[in-house]
Amino acid sequence: MPELPEVETLRLGLQKYLVGHKILDVKVNVSKIFQGSAKDIIGAKVKEIKRVGKGLIIELDNGFDLVIHLKLTGQVIYRDKKTADLKLSDKAGGQLPNKFTHVTFALDSDAFLFYNDVRRFGWVKVIKDSKLSELPFFKEMGPEPFKDLTLEKFEDIISKSLIAIKVLLMDQKRIGGIGNIYANDALFLAGIDPRRKAKELSPDEAKKLYEAVLEVLKNGLKYGGASDVDFINVLGQEGKYQDYFLAYGKNQKKCSRCSGTIEKIMVGGRGTYFCPACQR
DNA sequence: AGTCGCCTGGTA
């Protein structure tokens, strides 16, 4: 699932390949995914790529932004003459564009940017740069790891809530960028039961968890994100973090830290993987 | 704070 490390991986790739390109044309196949007016971005040049939580912002030089959220299965893939020979992951759904390509951007220098999305939960939005901060998605985004989420702020956030610590980690309004994979792995690394009430963590546990969050996100980024499902980077290649999952997806596998077995339960309506023997 | 709906491919 695209979470902070996956979206950041994509941002780095877009920063490298997309900046400087001019948008010549936009073709929309699934209208509910593309919001706003394509006219507003045609002819504009890409200035910079930013990220807020799991959201991507493509800043253009004409006062408009292209905002993208991948939700569960969104992909943003860049192709040009130089990258045409690179092998595309099967997860892209075949030669582009294909039946999962819902928006195609034609760029100068014979380059293309494709938005693919099997389940069509994601969106691509054209918005005036000055209105960006009014989007609820960005306005309500909580502090982010590696940015403004300090240990003090983290302690403050968890001390105020009775919800399960795992649900809190995934709540974008409280903390930005963490989804199911990294929430599971951070709690495993910190040795904390995902069902514990947030405010009942000790200061020592809070610190451990804070550091674990940074650690697993850093690892995710190091391996180019997790491609266990549909994530691929801007060149259509898979990340490797799925080979380094600590707990996520490891139902009935041996715990890597003790003699226990990883179990799958539901917490906050989501699949949750943990070791009942060493996560307390 | 908890549940549902949006979607569709893959799997039991």
Place this chain on the structure above:
DNA sequence: TACCAGGCGACT
């Protein structure tokens, strides 16, 4: 063939 995957907004 029913069910599961989960980010996030809407709703209760």
